[in-house]
Amino acid sequence: MWVCGALCRTRAPAQLGQRLLPESRRRRPASASFSASAEPSRVRALVYEHHGDPAKVVELKNLELAAVGGSDVHVKMLAAPINPSDINMIQGNYGLLPQLPAVGGNEGVGQVVAVGSGVTGVKPGDWVIPANPGLGTWRTEAVFGEEELITVPSDIPLQSAATLGVNPCTAYRMLVDFERLRPGDSIIQNASNSGVGQAVIQIAAARGLRTINVLRDRPDLQKLTDRLKNLGANHVVTEEELRKPEMKSFFKDVPQPRLALNCVGGKSSTELLRHLAPGGTMVTYGGMAKQPVIASVSQLIFKDLKLRGFWLSQWKKDHSPDQFKELILTLCDLIRRGQLTAPACSEVPLQDYLCALEASTQPFVSSKQILTM
Numbered sequence: 001m002w003v004c005g006a007l008c009r010t011r012a013p014a015q016l017g018q019r020l021l022p023e024s025r026r027r028r029p030a031s032a033s034f035s036a037s038a039e040p041s042r043v044r045a046l047v048y049e050h051h052g053d054p055a056k057v058v059e060l061k062n063l064e065l066a067a068v069g070g071s072d073v074h075v076k077m078l079a080a081p082i083n084p085s086d087i088n089m090i091q092g093n094y095g096l097l098p099q100l101p102a103v104g105g106n107e108g109v110g111q112v113v114a115v116g117s118g119v120t121g122v123k124p125g126d127w128v129i130p131a132n133p134g135l136g137t138w139r140t141e142a143v144f145g146e147e148e149l150i151t152v153p154s155d156i157p158l159q160s161a162a163t164l165g166v167n168p169c170t171a172y173r174m175l176v177d178f179e180r181l182r183p184g185d186s187i188i189q190n191a192s193n194s195g196v197g198q199a200v201i202q203i204a205a206a207r208g209l210r211t212i213n214v215l216r217d218r219p220d221l222q223k224l225t226d227r228l229k230n231l232g233a234n235h236v237v238t239e240e241e242l243r244k245p246e247m248k249s250f251f252k253d254v255p256q257p258r259l260a261l262n263c264v265g266g267k268s269s270t271e272l273l274r275h276l277a278p279g280g281t282m283v284t285y286g287g288m289a290k291q292p293v294i295a296s297v298s299q300l301i302f303k304d305l306k307l308r309g310f311w312l313s314q315w316k317k318d319h320s321p322d323q324f325k326e327l328i329l330t331l332c333d334l335i336r337r338g339q340l341t342a343p344a345c346s347e348v349p350l351q352d353y354l355c356a357l358e359a360s361t362q363p364f365v366s367s368k369q370i371l372t373m
Contacts (some may be wrong), residue, residue, distance in 0.1 A: 046353055046371075049101040050102030051092030054357045056089060058104060060350070066143040070118035073146050075128060079162040079347070080108025080137040082360045082369045083195070084286065096133055096313055101138055105371075109152065109161040110141075111250035118145045127154045129165045129328075131266045131321060132315055140350065140373045145320045150325055158341035162370055168331045168340060169324075170285060170352065172200035175207065178281045178308055179259045183208030186255045188272055190214040190239075192287060193366045195343045198231060200261060205232030206339040209336035212257060212275075214242055214268070227344070227366075242271045251275065259283070266291030271300055281306040325337050343368045 041272055043063040050057050068074050077280050086106055088094040095146045112126045116196060122128060126147040128135060135148060175181065182221045191197050191211035204211050211237045213228055214223065233252065241247070256277035262269040263286035273282055282305065284293055316324055334340035346367045348356040356369035 042148065043139055043141050044350060045136070046099050046104045046350070048104060050099075051090065051100075054087055054104075054361070055354060058063075058353065058357065063103075063139070065141060068143055070116040070236060071146050072116045072142065073112055073122055073128070074142050074143050075113040075149070075151060076111035076113050076141045077108055077110040077137060077139055077373045078127075080105045081163050081195075081345070082359075082371065083166055084288075084324060085133070085166070087357075087360060090234055095270050098134045098136070102134075103139050103142075105137035105139075106119060106130065106133040107137065107163065107166045108137035108371075109158065109164070113141070120216060121146055121149055122149060123125055124201045124261045125154075126154050128160055129161065131324065132316060138350070138353070138371055141265050147321075150175060150321075150328055153332055153336075156332055158343060159345050159347075159370060159371075160335050160340070162326065163342050163345070163368065164335075166312060167195035167343070167344075168199040168203070170310065171196050171203050172312050172327065172331060173312070173315055174261055174283050174285065175200065175203055175259070179285050180260060181207070181209055184210065184255070185259075186210045186212060186257040186277060187259040187261065188214065188257040189213040189261035189263075190268045190272060191286065192228060192233070192236070193369055194261065194262075194263060194286075196285065198228070198343045199340065201228060201233045202340045203334065206334055206337075210234045210254065212237065212254065214239060214272070214348050214363075220364070224282065224366060230373070231341075239268055239271070242275070246277065255281075261285065261358055262293065262368055263288055263290045265289045265293050270295075273305060276305055277302070278303045279305070281308055283308045283310050285310045346373050347369045 002339040022163040037254055042063050045061055045063050046058050046060045048057045085094060090104060095289050099350050109127055111131050112122050112124050112128060114124060115122060129152055131148050186208055189197055189200055192215055201211050213233045215238055217238045217240055228236055258277050258280045260271055260276050260282040264283055264285040266289035295307060345365045347370050349373050350373055356371060359365050360369050
């Protein structure tokens, strides 16, 4: 559990001069400005008006809640995680950037409070998650368009629901879409303790796949190794161990992986490629090292390795809303069967957001920060 330091002192909510409109009122990434209502309800939200260091540009502000229109849904947010993509958005380093000022957060779960007269797909009491990024989930409540929400069952754990829409979806699609893997096949991944990495371990185990999980060396390595093995990891190795000649004997007993999942780049991704089976695929979905992926000519020619990328937002653009809903329900079934749990989480009250933002950018913090409302 993260222990808050000096940054845990919160700023008092400030009034936001420009009201923010829900994304349902436009077709571009949410700036989250609200239209005025006759009797406005006060909403607390984490807002940034400029790109930069999240600890410096994010502020807790008071907003006005929009009136509920015919196709709108009034949602009380319950919990919302802080993901790396959220941090990148605030920094201005992401493929999708909302108009400013914007409410932070792309993921979370809320409960429906009220619906407009034309809403047919959700009802008060339902749990809902965002259908697309840019909705702005770091707030106590909001009014969204019905088409911007997906209903999820309320019989799954709150933390699982709050972290359902990004990391597990990414993990599932990468395991299914790039190689035809059969039970007994191996995959290899770096950043194995990340939210995606933990989901990969569990979904792979449910599908009968063996995982080779790479970690950076760290003070709590054995504790983290035990936790990943409890999730279903077959093998856990460090970056340093992966570079040693002894790994050749390791792969005499373990099938060479046909799929590699790269969230780091640089030397780490080079090592993943080195251990891929001929004809295998490396999928890059992140770049934590901020270094390029480098593949040798011999790997491409003589091993016929394939380099691919994956971005869930693009997958959603290329597939129908019903296909995304089907994916969500598939993951919910795994959760109900006990085959998929939420990543290690630390729940942090919204007013202590500075603590959560600081923890989210610290190295070797394996606990995902979840803002509770």
